[in-house]
Amino acid sequence: MPDEPNFGDEGNKGAENAGKMSRRNFLKDAGLAAGAPAVLGGAMAISAPPDAEAAQPYNARAVPVASEAVCASGMATVTLTVNGDKYTQAVEPHWTLRQLLRDRLGFTSPKDWCGGMGACGSCTVIMNGRPVLSCMTLACECGGAVVETAEGIAKAGHPLIQAYIDHNAFQCGYCTPGFVVSAKALLDRNADPTEEDVRDALGGNLCRCATYQQHPPAVLQAAKALPEFQKRSGGEPKPSKGARA
Amino acid sequence: MKTWKKFAHVDAKTAEEAAAILKSGRAALIAGGTDLLGTLRFEILPTHPETVVNLKADPFLDYIKEYGGALRIGALTRLEDIARSALVKERYAALGEAAHRTATPHIREMGTIGGNICQLPRCWYFRTPDNRFNCVRKGGGQCFAMSGDNRYHSIFGAVKSCLAVNPGDLAPALVALDAKIHTNRRTIEAERFWDVAFPGSTVLADDEIVMEVQVPAPPEGAKSAFLKFAVRKSIDFPVVNCAALVDKAGGTARICLNAVHGKPYRAARAEAAAADALKGNSTAEEAAEAAGAAAVAEARALPGDRNKWKIQIARTLAKRAVLACLR
Numbered sequence A: 001m002p003d004e005p006n007f008g009d010e011g012n013k014g015a016e017n018a019g020k021m022s023r024r025n026f027l028k029d030a031g032l033a034a035g036a037p038a039v040l041g042g043a044m045a046i047s048a049p050p051d052a053e054a055a056q057p058y059n060a061r062a063v064p065v066a067s068e069a070v071c072a073s074g075m076a077t078v079t080l081t082v083n084g085d086k087y088t089q090a091v092e093p094h095w096t097l098r099q100l101l102r103d104r105l106g107f108t109s110p111k112d113w114c115g116g117m118g119a120c121g122s123c124t125v126i127m128n129g130r131p132v133l134s135c136m137t138l139a140c141e142c143g144g145a146v147v148e149t150a151e152g153i154a155k156a157g158h159p160l161i162q163a164y165i166d167h168n169a170f171q172c173g174y175c176t177p178g179f180v181v182s183a184k185a186l187l188d189r190n191a192d193p194t195e196e197d198v199r200d201a202l203g204g205n206l207c208r209c210a211t212y213q214q215h216p217p218a219v220l221q222a223a224k225a226l227p228e229f230q231k232r233s234g235g236e237p238k239p240s241k242g243a244r245a
Numbered sequence B: 001m002k003t004w005k006k007f008a009h010v011d012a013k014t015a016e017e018a019a020a021i022l023k024s025g026r027a028a029l030i031a032g033g034t035d036l037l038g039t040l041r042f043e044i045l046p047t048h049p050e051t052v053v054n055l056k057a058d059p060f061l062d063y064i065k066e067y068g069g070a071l072r073i074g075a076l077t078r079l080e081d082i083a084r085s086a087l088v089k090e091r092y093a094a095l096g097e098a099a100h101r102t103a104t105p106h107i108r109e110m111g112t113i114g115g116n117i118c119q120l121p122r123c124w125y126f127r128t129p130d131n132r133f134n135c136v137r138k139g140g141g142q143c144f145a146m147s148g149d150n151r152y153h154s155i156f157g158a159v160k161s162c163l164a165v166n167p168g169d170l171a172p173a174l175v176a177l178d179a180k181i182h183t184n185r186r187t188i189e190a191e192r193f194w195d196v197a198f199p200g201s202t203v204l205a206d207d208e209i210v211m212e213v214q215v216p217a218p219p220e221g222a223k224s225a226f227l228k229f230a231v232r233k234s235i236d237f238p239v240v241n242c243a244a245l246v247d248k249a250g251g252t253a254r255i256c257l258n259a260v261h262g263k264p265y266r267a268a269r270a271e272a273a274a275a276d277a278l279k280g281n282s283t284a285e286e287a288a289e290a291a292g293a294a295a296v297a298e299a300r301a302l303p304g305d306r307n308k309w310k311i312q313i314a315r316t317l318a319k320r321a322v323l324a325c326l327r
Helices: A023-032 A037-047 A067-072 A097-104 A150-155 A159-166 A176-189 A195-201 A212-232 B015-022 B036-041 B079-084 B086-091 B093-101 B105-110 B113-117 B170-176 B268-279 B284-295 B309-326
Strands: A076-082 A085-091 A124-127 A130-133 A146-148 B008-011 B027-030 B051-054 B064-067 B070-074 B180-183 B187-189 B210-216 B223-229 B240-247 B252-258
Touching: A085 A097, A097 A124, A124 A176, A130 A176, A130 B105, A150 A159, A150 A176, A159 A176, A159 A212, A176 A195, A176 A212, A195 A212, B015 B027, B015 B051, B027 B036, B064 B086, B070 B086, B079 B086, B079 B093, B079 B105, B079 B113, B086 B093, B093 B170, B093 B223, B093 B240, B113 B170, B113 B210, B170 B223, B170 B240, B170 B252, B223 B309, B240 B309, B252 B268, B252 B284, B252 B309, B268 B284, B268 B309, B284 B309
Parallel strands: A076 A146, B008 B051, B027 B051
Antiparallel strands: A076 A085, A124 A130, A124 A146, B064 B070, B070 B210, B180 B187, B180 B210, B223 B240, B240 B252
16 A cells, blocks of 8 residues: 555545545544534534543644653654554553554544443454454554554455445444454454354454344355455465464 | 553563562553453552553463473463364363353453453452442452342352452363463462452462463363353353363362352362262263252352352253263
8 A cells, every 4th residue: 555655544545535525524624623613513522532641633643753752751652564554653551552543543443332341342453463452452562563454454345345235234333343353353364264153253243233143144255255355466365473373 | 431540561571570570569460451451441449550561572471282291371372372272172172162262252362361360350349440349359348249239249158258259261171170370489279379369369479470371181081171151152251150070981070160259169069979970870961960969059149149040050050061071
């Protein structure tokens, strides 16, 4: 993705997206345009970063920082790869990976639902080949990590995305990125899963709309389309890096 | 959304380095983080660590090997790796199944065996955010579960006045398999490991770190099994779980229930009953039935009978675990 290093931050996509209106862009623009607070109060509340301590507009860019000065004040600098691009960011010791991805780097697919208890799976990302909960991973321990979010999976054109659309495997969609990432981690490890494997791998993801029945057929359909996708994308997806031999 | 109380974060390269920081008593050790970060974020303990020490930079604590007649698992080995290990599944079935049935796939990919055996109890009074119930485990005067909602609490009485149960899935498997926990100071038998030092759930000192779990190879022909009952099969902590190791030829059995007491409950009576039945002419079903009944012979529901249902589950799990080993 060298032509689009800021992927994940829809607001900065530039000419290609000019004129396109998405829900998130609308909310962001509305939130930043403080001109009409009475009308857009609700939208503003949604667009504000949920973590007050990391308060910064969504489309603030990650910039390399002078590490020494920052470390002295209790912060650490981490460099990690997200969806193929490298980011360097100063983080506080108590920041989670989810905070870093959402509030600093603009990758909004890891959702916060259960409040950081590791109970819902909505914040799942693939880190070094393992599906992990970004709400229970300290950002400062992610130096050198290779992270993949639902944005990266969608951008690569992974068959999971079309399969989820074909099977209507969502209703409100809030939990969907977590499910897709968990399913991608399964397919990376096991390209030909059984229905039982799928149920097992998605067992940690909650869906309040109860779309559970649609997920196994969607993932199995994606598994069928996997060889063609791998041929098309030249060997992708790679085998899990963190998996034990 | 709850904001975090701050702490410093240190990457220790060796266990000695980590122990030196932990010695102050104002530091906490982080492995997978799935238990620790919850306790820190919700400030469930009266004290908050100044420093979180990360030992994950040490690459030599993540391994599964078998030598010297024992399976050796490094403290930082992820539960999912244990669950998928062909070696573990083949010869240490109870441990493999226990690792597989722990929490969710994501937590198994993060959580380590060292962290899992050191986790704090899940009692809802103990876990209430902001330490709103300063219970006996935290140095307070009473156990709130005694008069409160205790449907998931101990059926074998209190440990030092605390009714919380040990919620671990690996713990009963390790006790049934007669494992040893090797720390940076000593080697502790699994049975002694959870003799609690409040508010923690283990005997470990502040600066003691689990390094390795050693499981002796079961006798030839012996079989082990692990069973778990949880409200939601794919996610929850156990209501009751049970691990058993039965050597049919040798006529011995080791049976351990968990989530029924403050520490894993080794069912000595059930072991004796199973052994007697095996030496006699009983069928597998009769031996299992006898073991199940004996396992809960000393169980008592708390006043109000809210946790009485767990006794029946414990009895059935013990029975089925023995039966699974005899098949």
